[in-house]
Amino acid sequence: MATLAAQLERPGPPAAQQQGLALTYYRLMLVMFLFVGVTFVIVARLTQLQLFTDRAGSALSVNPLLPPRGDIVDRNGLPLARTFDGWTIAVRPGRVIGDKSELARKLAELMPQRSAAQYFAMLRDRHRPFIYLARGAVPETVQAVNALGEPGIAFDREPQRLYPQTALAGHVLGWVDRDGRGASGMEQVLEARLSDPARRGEPVALSIDSRVQAVIEAEIANAVTGQNAEGGTGIVLDVRTGEVVAMASAPTFNPNSVSRDGNAVAYNRATYGRYELGSVFKPITIAAAMEARVVTSLHQRWDASSPVAVGRFRINDDHPLGRQISVAELMVHSSNIATARVADQMGAARMQAAFRALGFDRRPAIELPDARTPSWPADWGRATVLTSGFGHGVAITPLHLASAYAALVNGGILRPATLLKVEPGRAVPGRRVYSAETSYRIRQLLRLVVLQGTGRRGEAPGFRVGGKTGTAEKAGRGGYSNRVNVSTFAAAFPMDEPRYVVLVMMDAPQPTEANSFVTTAAYTSAPIVSRVISRIGPLLGVIPSDSRDIDTAELMPPPAATSEH
Numbered sequence: 001m002a003t004l005a006a007q008l009e010r011p012g013p014p015a016a017q018q019q020g021l022a023l024t025y026y027r028l029m030l031v032m033f034l035f036v037g038v039t040f041v042i043v044a045r046l047t048q049l050q051l052f053t054d055r056a057g058s059a060l061s062v063n064p065l066l067p068p069r070g071d072i073v074d075r076n077g078l079p080l081a082r083t084f085d086g087w088t089i090a091v092r093p094g095r096v097i098g099d100k101s102e103l104a105r106k107l108a109e110l111m112p113q114r115s116a117a118q119y120f121a122m123l124r125d126r127h128r129p130f131i132y133l134a135r136g137a138v139p140e141t142v143q144a145v146n147a148l149g150e151p152g153i154a155f156d157r158e159p160q161r162l163y164p165q166t167a168l169a170g171h172v173l174g175w176v177d178r179d180g181r182g183a184s185g186m187e188q189v190l191e192a193r194l195s196d197p198a199r200r201g202e203p204v205a206l207s208i209d210s211r212v213q214a215v216i217e218a219e220i221a222n223a224v225t226g227q228n229a230e231g232g233t234g235i236v237l238d239v240r241t242g243e244v245v246a247m248a249s250a251p252t253f254n255p256n257s258v259s260r261d262g263n264a265v266a267y268n269r270a271t272y273g274r275y276e277l278g279s280v281f282k283p284i285t286i287a288a289a290m291e292a293r294v295v296t297s298l299h300q301r302w303d304a305s306s307p308v309a310v311g312r313f314r315i316n317d318d319h320p321l322g323r324q325i326s327v328a329e330l331m332v333h334s335s336n337i338a339t340a341r342v343a344d345q346m347g348a349a350r351m352q353a354a355f356r357a358l359g360f361d362r363r364p365a366i367e368l369p370d371a372r373t374p375s376w377p378a379d380w381g382r383a384t385v386l387t388s389g390f391g392h393g394v395a396i397t398p399l400h401l402a403s404a405y406a407a408l409v410n411g412g413i414l415r416p417a418t419l420l421k422v423e424p425g426r427a428v429p430g431r432r433v434y435s436a437e438t439s440y441r442i443r444q445l446l447r448l449v450v451l452q453g454t455g456r457r458g459e460a461p462g463f464r465v466g467g468k469t470g471t472a473e474k475a476g477r478g479g480y481s482n483r484v485n486v487s488t489f490a491a492a493f494p495m496d497e498p499r500y501v502v503l504v505m506m507d508a509p510q511p512t513e514a515n516s517f518v519t520t521a522a523y524t525s526a527p528i529v530s531r532v533i534s535r536i537g538p539l540l541g542v543i544p545s546d547s548r549d550i551d552t553a554e555l556m557p558p559p560a561a562t563s564e565h
Contacts, residue, residue, distance in 0.1 A: 189369065304317065360374050448552045
């Protein structure tokens with residue numbers, strides 16, 4: 001009791017002390033309320049950004065309806081074009097909260113394809129609610145831009161087209177536009193099939209063999225550089241099916257960066273280039289004359305003793321023989337005079353019919369949209385008839401010529417060229433343009449040209465090459481230039497059982513060490529064909545042999561000096 005009484009008698013805390021405690025409690029409560037308030041504001045802002053800043057779906061306007069695009073592969077299944085999920089980086093200018101000038105500077109450092117001034121203008125653009133900063137961005141760039149912490153920047157995934165082999169077969173493949181639709185080449189041709197959701201898992205196989213394509217692209221590119229040419233083209237064509245095994249045009253481009261390469265390199269000389277190709281027409285003229293019975297024997301004699309007069313002009317040979325020559329000698333020596341006399345005997349109607357039968361009056365038979373119609377003469381007077389016999393006056397694409405040579409050597413059947421793989425036994429039947437006998441005789445002549453004539457530099461040991469050179473003055477706005485050539489070697493192998501046509505054309509080669517300072521086809525194009533065949537023959541299953549060949553012994557006397565034309 002005493003203790004309790006003592007406690008009751010103890011005085012309480014002074015009033016000042018009570019006021020201090022109350023003030024402390026008040027301050028603690030104020031700090032707590034401020035902390036809760038700030039936390040609430042932050043959470044509310046984050047919620048707003050999550051709900052109303054559509055970072056995941058902001059790029060749905062890219063392509064909401066287009067399904068993933070199907071793959072394109074070569075004939076052996078190697079991927080040539082694939083679709084994968086890429087990144088886009090965009091900005092909503094009205095939602096940028098940071099310093100726009102500083103943000104533009106940082107964006108320019110991370111994505112230098114635009115300047116800071118350009119990014120700044122995009123960030124200040126109040127007229128557009130959504131602007132792309134980058135499409136097809138790599139993950140590292142996305143991570144770096146995201147680290148800037150700007151809520152006005154949005155990221156998303158969208159389908160991106162990738163060409164794994166980079167520039168390989170660029171002119172064949174073409175490219176897709178920013179919306180993922182085919183804009184050129186087989187991408188454009190196959191648009192419906194590649195974008196069909198029902199066939200998404202079915203890659204489209206082209207006729208291209210990537211191994212062969214790589215060889216011919218490398219050889220053409222090296223030749224264009226070494227000969228200072230404007231360009232060049234090369235074609236490998238299966239004579240049995242019409243399949244284009246390789247098609248190269250230089251300069252080339254990379255479909256992954258076509259916007260940076262520009263449109264000039266997208267020009268495909270194989271299907272869109274139109275040229276007067278010169279003496280490579282001579283086998284075509286002779287074959288047509290055989291079919292018309294104007295030429296009845298390879299030993300038939302034609303006058304090459306003097307030039308052929310056409311008005312005030314004269315048709316001459318580079319190395320005149322000054323005598324009567326056989327059809328075999330005509331081919332080996334590449335005589336313009338004798339060929340003109342054959343064409344003269346054919347006449348306008350039959351020469352036109354022969355060229356029309358090969359499609360020389362219409363665009364080449366190929367799926368590519370950039371295929372050009374030949375330049376067909378409006379006037380088929382005598383001058384046109386004579387000069388067309390050796391490749392002047394009618395301008396065609398190299399693909400026209402390759403298809404014609406396939407018909408010359410495959411037994412006489414013209415088939416449309418195709419860039420789609422043909423399954424065994426499913427080749428287009430084609431139509432007969434030459435008899436089997438004519439085809440066999442032309443094969444003999446083409447082999448003889450390589451053995452003894454102007455095509456000797458096109459020989460590839462063991463592969464039994466046959467072919468014909470053609471050198472033509474290049475036509476321009478001011479007429480023909482005697483200093484600029486279009487030089488072509490059209491060949492096939494093996495001539496005892498033809499499998500492939502190989503054609504190389506050099507556009508305006510210059511005299512250089514690479515061509516021994518001579519710009520005719522014998523020095524510019526034929527050696528390229530030789531190297532190509534030596535490299536691709538084994539890849540295509542053609543076994544070299546020194547014991548097999550087509551018989552040419554009956555055609556010619558012992559070898560004599562020949563012109564390199």
